[in-house]
Amino acid sequence: MESWVRPLARVLLALLGLILWGAAAALVFGGAFVILTYKNYKSFFGDCFLLVPGWLAIVSAFLLLPTGALAICISTRNSRYQQGTFMYLLLVLLCLEASSAVLAHVYSDRMSSELNCTMGLLFHQYNGTYSHHLGSRAVDVIQRQLQCCGVHNYTDWAEAAASQPVHTGNIRAPESCCKETYSECTGDVRQSEQLYHGGCLRKLGYRLQFVMGYVFWCCIVVGFLEMLAAISNGILMKHRPFQDFRILDSATFS
Numbered sequence: 001m002e003s004w005v006r007p008l009a010r011v012l013l014a015l016l017g018l019i020l021w022g023a024a025a026a027l028v029f030g031g032a033f034v035i036l037t038y039k040n041y042k043s044f045f046g047d048c049f050l051l052v053p054g055w056l057a058i059v060s061a062f063l064l065l066p067t068g069a070l071a072i073c074i075s076t077r078n079s080r081y082q083q084g085t086f087m088y089l090l091l092v093l094l095c096l097e098a099s100s101a102v103l104a105h106v107y108s109d110r111m112s113s114e115l116n117c118t119m120g121l122l123f124h125q126y127n128g129t130y131s132h133h134l135g136s137r138a139v140d141v142i143q144r145q146l147q148c149c150g151v152h153n154y155t156d157w158a159e160a161a162a163s164q165p166v167h168t169g170n171i172r173a174p175e176s177c178c179k180e181t182y183s184e185c186t187g188d189v190r191q192s193e194q195l196y197h198g199g200c201l202r203k204l205g206y207r208l209q210f211v212m213g214y215v216f217w218c219c220i221v222v223g224f225l226e227m228l229a230a231i232s233n234g235i236l237m238k239h240r241p242f243q244d245f246r247i248l249d250s251a252t253f254s
Contacts, residue, residue, distance in 0.1 A: 017071030031057035043138035
């Protein structure tokens with residue numbers, strides 16, 4: 001059995017080293033996606049700790065590069081120093097990825113419940129398409145980028161206008177609700193075919209769920225691969241005893 005276990009462990013370790021490099025690219029993409037999502041829509045996220053899973057994923061990705069290189073080196077030439085460093089890096093990576101996965105799962109549920117209140121408040125305080133208020137600009141940005149209108153749908157703007165003590169009969173949504181194909185759109189709610197119908201709450205919630213879910217499952221899969229690499233490295237260490245060390249006789253120092 002030992003005649004094929006050790007060669008199999010070498011081949012598996014070399015293959016895992018290459019896969020870990022690919023996993024690093026996947027983690028960088030996921031981490032950058034989390035950070036960009038927060039920066040683009042930070043007015044709707046009250047908690048800046050949403051960035052933590054993204055940065056942890058990026059740090060893990062950079063550590064995966066030397067870890068993958070060590071896996072390939074160990075598969076070709078056994079070195080106790082390299083094997084020990086490799087095990088240490090795997091332990092650090094497992095801690096980082098476990099933290100990132102847990103935080104991504106927790107913040108995904110937490111932010112989804114908080115988005116409704118935050119978004120409802122900003123949309124209620126909207127001051128017009130050309131306002132310089134940060135909250136109003138955030139509303140216009142999210143409606144253009146996500147191609148949505150209102151919190152739940154475009155009728156939210158009609159309900160908001162109707163609740164005002166003084167309003168005209170011509171109810172308009174912000175021009176950021178207009179579809180790009182209608183250049184002369186003024187946001188008139190009666191011309192609903194010119195407006196986006198989907199709500200921003202659902203679309204931003206879906207994007208947040210996708211981003212956090214991507215980071216979560218990336219960390220889970222990469223952690224599983226790292227455990228396979230640790231087992232393969234352990235097999236190689238087991239089949240190569242510490243030949244470089246021997247017990248010294250006390251007579252040598254006399």
